[in-house]
Amino acid sequence: MAVERTLILVKPDAVQRGLTGEILSRFEKRGLKIVGAKFMRVERTLAEQHYAEHVGKPFLPGLLDFITSSPLLAMVLEGERAIELARQTMGATDPGKAAPGSIRADLGLSVGLNLVHGSDGPESAPREIALWFDESELIDYKQATEQWLIES
Numbered sequence: 001m002a003v004e005r006t007l008i009l010v011k012p013d014a015v016q017r018g019l020t021g022e023i024l025s026r027f028e029k030r031g032l033k034i035v036g037a038k039f040m041r042v043e044r045t046l047a048e049q050h051y052a053e054h055v056g057k058p059f060l061p062g063l064l065d066f067i068t069s070s071p072l073l074a075m076v077l078e079g080e081r082a083i084e085l086a087r088q089t090m091g092a093t094d095p096g097k098a099a100p101g102s103i104r105a106d107l108g109l110s111v112g113l114n115l116v117h118g119s120d121g122p123e124s125a126p127r128e129i130a131l132w133f134d135e136s137e138l139i140d141y142k143q144a145t146e147q148w149l150i151e152s
Contacts, residue, residue, distance in 0.1 A: 002080065003078060005035065005076050005077065006118055006125045007076060007117075007125060008077055008118050009132075010024070010073035011072050011116060012067065012070040013113040015070065016070060019107055019115065023107075023116060024073075032078065032085060035138050037075045040072065040073075040074060041068070042067055047063075048064065049131055074132045076132075076133055083120075086119075090102060091108075095108030095111075103115060
């Protein structure tokens with residue numbers, strides 16, 4: 001199976017509610033490895049680039065206001081079938097329709113306050129990762145852990 005990378009955003013509502021650790025833990029328990037992470041406040045230009053496919057949709061202004069309202073945690077996760085696993089772990093966008101045990105079913109409040117974003121496919125993941133991270137900010141997880149084992 002192919003090792004993939006996916007972008008995950010732990011959105012402002014999750015950070016404000018103190019759920020960042022819980023959410024991160026759920027991805028790690030699925031075997032996904034963190035290869036990049038940063039706690040940040042999102043500039044409007046980055047938010048507009050990220051949500052470019054929604055230009056002209058009535059919900060976009062509110063979405064942009066929300067995602068730039070307070071800090072979030074941006075992460076790149078890596079693993080076999082990372083995109084699929086991350087999406088299963090998050091659950092459907094609407095918490096009321098999300099599978100029991102998923103982040104959104106267990107913790108989400110509404111479609112607008114659904115805690116996390118994850119890349120939706122192998123085409124969008126590289127584009128999204130490149131928007132949020134420079135290649136120099138990402139580690140080669142296998143190489144980094146092998147180096148740690150050699151040094152310890």
